[in-house]
Amino acid sequence: MAVPEVIPIAYEPHGRTEAIGCYADGQFFGSVTYAFPKDFDLGTGWEEQKRLYSVLHTFDPEGRYRDSEIWCAGTWAEQMRAPHGADSVLARARAHLATQLRSLPRRTYTDIAVRPFQLTVDGVLFGLVSDEDEGDAWAELYPDHLGFGAPWDGSYDT
Numbered sequence: 001m002a003v004p005e006v007i008p009i010a011y012e013p014h015g016r017t018e019a020i021g022c023y024a025d026g027q028f029f030g031s032v033t034y035a036f037p038k039d040f041d042l043g044t045g046w047e048e049q050k051r052l053y054s055v056l057h058t059f060d061p062e063g064r065y066r067d068s069e070i071w072c073a074g075t076w077a078e079q080m081r082a083p084h085g086a087d088s089v090l091a092r093a094r095a096h097l098a099t100q101l102r103s104l105p106r107r108t109y110t111d112i113a114v115r116p117f118q119l120t121v122d123g124v125l126f127g128l129v130s131d132e133d134e135g136d137a138w139a140e141l142y143p144d145h146l147g148f149g150a151p152w153d154g155s156y157d158t
Contacts, residue, residue: 001150001152002137003130003132005115007063007113007114007116007130007148008112008152008153009029009112009113009141010111010153010154010155011110011111013109016031016146016156016158017029017146019031020111020112021110022110023058023104023105023106024106025060026058026061026066027061027063027114029056029114030054030055030057031055031097032052032054032055032097033053033144034050034051034053034143035124036050036124036143037049037051037122037124038120038123038124038125046076047076048076050075050077051072051074051075052073052076053070053071053073054073056068056070056097057117059112059114063114063115065115071093072122073089073092111154113154114128116130116139118142125143126142128140137149
């Protein structure tokens with residue numbers, strides 16, 4: 001089965017797709033996710049390369065990519081130095097995403113369906129990338145590493 005032109009993504013409260021839905025101008029997908037830049041070296045100092053991002057992608061009603069708000073809250077090393085409280089990297093990323101989501105007029109959390117897209121920020125790949133390899137068709141959301149495939153019902157694998 002080929003990758004559909006528009007890929008469904010199921011809303012999962014309290015899951016990895018808890019910040020998706022529709023708003024007055026279309027659809028949105030939000031997440032807080034760690035990522036490494038492309039071609040990073042997993043040697044000494046990797047903790048400074050692993051960054052936490054607040055991500056909000058927006059799409060038109062037909063699922064065409066519009067824009068992204070991608071903000072780096074800090075590194076894994078910073079989070080480990082101060083893991084608790086409102087000033088932690090994780091708390092900052094979550095607060096930033098919550099602010100971005102509140103800015104979407106008439107926001108509702110629900111299933112969405114969007115077309116593949118990609119962009120690179122800080123050397124990190126962001127987007128919904130599709131591929132077909134020897135009869136297997138799939139799409140993966142980066143850098144979240146959520147994989148979508150047949151039966152294309154919006155469910156994902158990690």
